Amino acid sequence: MKSLTIIIIGICIFFASPASSQPSSPLNGVYHTKVSGTNTLWLFSDGYSSQIVYKDTEYLFTKGGPYKYNGETLSIIVEYSDNDSSEVGKTQDIQMFLEGSNLKSPEGVVFKKQPTKTQELDGVWRISGRKQGDEINIIQRGDRKTIKILIDGYFQWVAINPSVKGFYGTGGGHYTHKDQQYTEHILFFSRDNSRVGNYLNFKGEIKDDSWHHSGNSSKGDPIYEIWSSE
Structure with a gap:
């Protein structure tokens, strides 16, 4: 069921490969999409990325680690993945494009950037x-x-x-x-x-x-x- 959820939201385009050597830029902020009742929340803060997939009343899974982004490819060194622990220690490259302030996958899934609310603890x-x-x-x-x-x-x-x-x-x-x-x-x-x-x-x-x-x-x-x- 968890694997099916990944397919539905179009983020199963992960490939284990070396981190990109191209110049990177941070994506500080929060991005969200909801498809068929399943939320995907993506946090980017100080060079660290975390993706959480959950329903309104049910946790599903998370994965994350340090990241780089070159405008086309999001490269994440996975430090945790409770859905598939074999991913830990690998670098996963995800095709993701900026469309205005939002992120968009090649399949057309839009992760909407949430409003900026800077606080001292960020x-x-x-x-x-x-x-x-x-x-x-x-x-x-x-x-x-x-x-x-x-x-x-x-x-x-x-x-x-x-x-x-x-x-x-x-x-x-x-x-x-x-x-x-x-x-x-x-x-x-x-x-x-x-x-x-x-x-x-x-x-x-x-x-x-x-x-x-x-x-x-x-x-x-x-x-x-x-x-x-x-």
């Missing part, structure tokens, strides 16, 4: 610490990581280990950040579809170039996390 972050009791436990950089991609009012977190093609969960949706108040509106969650539609409120502030994120998780557990630039 970028790609990696969890680097958690508070337990009164102490901050530093998370050393390694193969396993949890990253969070934020751009133009959308966010996605994903827990992965590219070295073993590991995928441990993802979630995302809309976000706002103003006056140290950070709010998430869940559009998809791989671990529990019933969380879709929930709003989560946190305190979020930048301290010494790190994002301090505190409040309650989707399960209601208190959290205090520190995120650093990926």
